[in-house]
Amino acid sequence: MKTSTFDSADQLGVLGLALQEALQRAEKEGSTLKRPVRQKMPKKAKQLEVLQASETESESGIESVPESQSSCDSSKITVGCVYTGRVEKKLEYGLLVRLPDEKRSVAFLSMKELRGGTHQNRKERHQAIETGVSVEVEVTKYRPADLDNDRNKASRVEVSEKVIQEREILDKLVIGSSSDAGTVIRGTVREVRDDYALIDIAEGPALGMIALLHASQFPGDSRQERDQKLASLSVGDAVEAEVYRIRNRKKGDLEIALSFSMMERRAKMDEILSLAKGPGKPGSMVTCSVSNKEDYGVFVMIEDGPARGLVGLIHVTEMPGRNRDSRDAYLADLAVGQSLNASVVKAEVEGRGRVKIGLSLREAE
Numbered sequence: 001m002k003t004s005t006f007d008s009a010d011q012l013g014v015l016g017l018a019l020q021e022a023l024q025r026a027e028k029e030g031s032t033l034k035r036p037v038r039q040k041m042p043k044k045a046k047q048l049e050v051l052q053a054s055e056t057e058s059e060s061g062i063e064s065v066p067e068s069q070s071s072c073d074s075s076k077i078t079v080g081c082v083y084t085g086r087v088e089k090k091l092e093y094g095l096l097v098r099l100p101d102e103k104r105s106v107a108f109l110s111m112k113e114l115r116g117g118t119h120q121n122r123k124e125r126h127q128a129i130e131t132g133v134s135v136e137v138e139v140t141k142y143r144p145a146d147l148d149n150d151r152n153k154a155s156r157v158e159v160s161e162k163v164i165q166e167r168e169i170l171d172k173l174v175i176g177s178s179s180d181a182g183t184v185i186r187g188t189v190r191e192v193r194d195d196y197a198l199i200d201i202a203e204g205p206a207l208g209m210i211a212l213l214h215a216s217q218f219p220g221d222s223r224q225e226r227d228q229k230l231a232s233l234s235v236g237d238a239v240e241a242e243v244y245r246i247r248n249r250k251k252g253d254l255e256i257a258l259s260f261s262m263m264e265r266r267a268k269m270d271e272i273l274s275l276a277k278g279p280g281k282p283g284s285m286v287t288c289s290v291s292n293k294e295d296y297g298v299f300v301m302i303e304d305g306p307a308r309g310l311v312g313l314i315h316v317t318e319m320p321g322r323n324r325d326s327r328d329a330y331l332a333d334l335a336v337g338q339s340l341n342a343s344v345v346k347a348e349v350e351g352r353g354r355v356k357i358g359l360s361l362r363e364a365e
Contacts, residue, residue: 075102077157082138082164087131095129097137097159107157109137115161117201117209117253125208138163166254168205173243176262178269178349182243185211185258189237197233199241199258206256213241217259229260271306272355275344283344288312288359290338298334300342300359307344312357314342319361330361 072081077099085097085107094110116122129135137159144155176182187199190210199211213230220226233239241258249255275284286307288300297315302308321327346358 074100077101077105077139077142079139079142082136084134084136087129087133087135090131097135105155105157107159109159113160113162115165121208136164137161169254172205173246175246176242176244178265182262184240184242186240189233189235189239192233197230199239209256211256211258213258217261219261219264268306273347275307276347285341285343288340288342290334290336293336300340307357310355310357312359314359314361
């Protein structure tokens with residue numbers, strides 16, 4: 001049987017020579033018969049290309065994400081809409097869910113998209129769920145049949161319970177701060193380690209998830225005291241703690257961090273802020289020692305009262321003296337470690353809950 005291959009190396013050489021002559025002739029004539037060079041597409045151009053592609057798909061029949069659930073139509077499939085479906089079949093790695101749209105589409109619910117917050121909890125939910133039960137799911141992916149070239153002419157739909165649960169958590173759980181109270185979570189101790197405890201959440205939108213309770217979030221004046229309180233916990237103990245952080249973990253699940261000390265910190269913060277009585281009013285007196293000197297004043301460590309252990313600033317303008325020269329001379333005479341009695345003239349909360357304290361030696365005279 002004959003093939004289209006060349007009979008000898010001579011024929012290949014002649015063809016190569018002819019191609020080279022054609023390229024040279026095209027260059028002289030100004031033609032663009034050159035091999036195209038692939039250029040790296042800028043990042044913004046790639047993003048624009050993806051956006052244009054998604055718009056084309058939307059025009060082709062894929063529904064865009066709705067602005068709210070009120071705009072969802074249960075008769076058709078729309079990405080981002082929530083539907084109440086029925087478990088049609090259990091698979092080893094997920095579920096098939098019958099949706100209530102006009103075509104009665106069957107969607108795939110992967111085990112990793114079930115409620116639970118952890119792999120073990122999702123696995124247990126998968127084992128416990130039965131065919132025929134109703135489940136609330138959100139469509140995350142949808143490809144109509146006419147875009148997939150599917151032999152069976154069936155659309156492809158993927159749904160999730162996980163995204164619904166995570167949205168409920170972010171909407172309903174309030175994160176506590178130094179000024180505002182957070183949601184109180186109830187649960188049981190799952191595991192205790194050297195630096196933290198894991199808590200099984202027993203109620204609310206985060207039911208079934210595992211929360212982190214770090215040793216630093218226990219009340220106490222020293223690390224040793226906080227570590228002792230952490231070590232006193234036992235598996236199965238009931239706990240109530242306040243939410244102080246929610247963030248995404250690398251594995252994709254939400255991490256909920258709890259705190260025992262937020263309420264205590266807010267009470268202490270109120271006491272610290274009350275040391276300053278307001279503009280024009282004498283503040284509370286505190287004992288402090290000079291820890292660092294700068295051209296514009298001295299930083300001091302407060303040694304008594306609710307602000308004990310915090311650092312404050314005595315600006316040069318708050319030092320005794322009739323004029324700038326005399327105040328500068330007073331600053332120059334101060335020594336690191338020197339004990340002072342000062343009046344708190346300013347106490348305010350900065351970013352991340354830090355307190356900025358301003359003191360005065362003029363008020364103390």
